[in-house]
Amino acid sequence: MNLRERNLNSKEFFARKVDGYDKVHEKLLDTKKVVTDSLDQETLKVLDLGAGTGLELIYLFEKFPDARVTAIDITKEMLDEIRKRDFADKVTIVCGDFFEVDFGSSYDAVISTSALHHFSKEDKERLYKKVYDSLKENGQFINSDRVVNTQEEENDFHEFFKENFNIVPHCDTPLCVANEKEILENVGFKNIEIIDSSTNDDYKLIKCRKL
Ligand SMILES: C[S@@+](CC[C@H](N)C(=O)[O-])C[C@H]1O[C@@H](n2cnc3c(N)ncnc32)[C@H](O)[C@@H]1O
Numbered sequence: 001m002n003l004r005e006r007n008l009n010s011k012e013f014f015a016r017k018v019d020g021y022d023k024v025h026e027k028l029l030d031t032k033k034v035v036t037d038s039l040d041q042e043t044l045k046v047l048d049l050g051a052g053t054g055l056e057l058i059y060l061f062e063k064f065p066d067a068r069v070t071a072i073d074i075t076k077e078m079l080d081e082i083r084k085r086d087f088a089d090k091v092t093i094v095c096g097d098f099f100e101v102d103f104g105s106s107y108d109a110v111i112s113t114s115a116l117h118h119f120s121k122e123d124k125e126r127l128y129k130k131v132y133d134s135l136k137e138n139g140q141f142i143n144s145d146r147v148v149n150t151q152e153e154e155n156d157f158h159e160f161f162k163e164n165f166n167i168v169p170h171c172d173t174p175l176c177v178a179n180e181k182e183i184l185e186n187v188g189f190k191n192i193e194i195i196d197s198s199t200n201d202d203y204k205l206i207k208c209r210k211l
Pocket residue numbers: 007010011014025032049050051052053054055056072073074075078096097098099112113114115
């Protein structure tokens with residue numbers, strides 16, 4: 001399954017899952033809140049990759065009521081839920097694949113929650129380069145997502161997907177901490193931290209900066 005097929009599969013998957021999505025993700029709310037907790041005090045212009053129904057934005061606008069967010073997501077049905085939220089007028093919605101759409105530029109921060117764990121190392125490096133280029137100097141990239149601890153665990157997830165994508169096409173393939181770090185370094189990020197930050201052991205908080 002190539003990248004484009006995989007992304008189209010995500011789109012179909014989340015279009016089917018949108019009803020009840022927020023309920024299912026209630027147990028992951030602390031993995032979304034930690035992103036806002038890590039943002040610089042003066043954060044105003046934010047890009048959210050894979051914004052979905054905008055759960056992480058509830059916390060963001062509580063702490064940063066003056067912020068303006070560009071929300072990119074491939075699934076229109078998920079984005080339609082953001083349009084119903086009371087902060088909808090502060091969000092510019094872009095429906096498209098983040099490997100294809102223009103990100104815009106000069107963001108104080110690019111954030112993402114639960115949205116970037118389906119890609120190969122090579123594809124993720126391309127994506128992180130786009131993130132880097134869209135940030136202003138000193139801008140932050142903060143991603144709360146599934147990351148595994150070892151290369152062996154990463155290999156197991158990717159092998160499982162290779163053998164079973166016909167049966168389970170929406171299957172997580174997280175990278176390991178070392179590979180996440182290497183990619184971020186390769187594209188030029190500094191002050192990279194990958195830490196446990198929530199009660200959910202599968203999740204890590206990835207923080208770095210364009211200096
Ligand atoms: C698990 S949801 C996370 C939504 C939200 N960030 C949250 O934490 O609740 C993952 C989202 O990423 C989006 N997504 C997956 N692949 C994408 C891609 N290639 N381009 C844009 N959005 C994508 C999906 O449509 C979905 O809404």
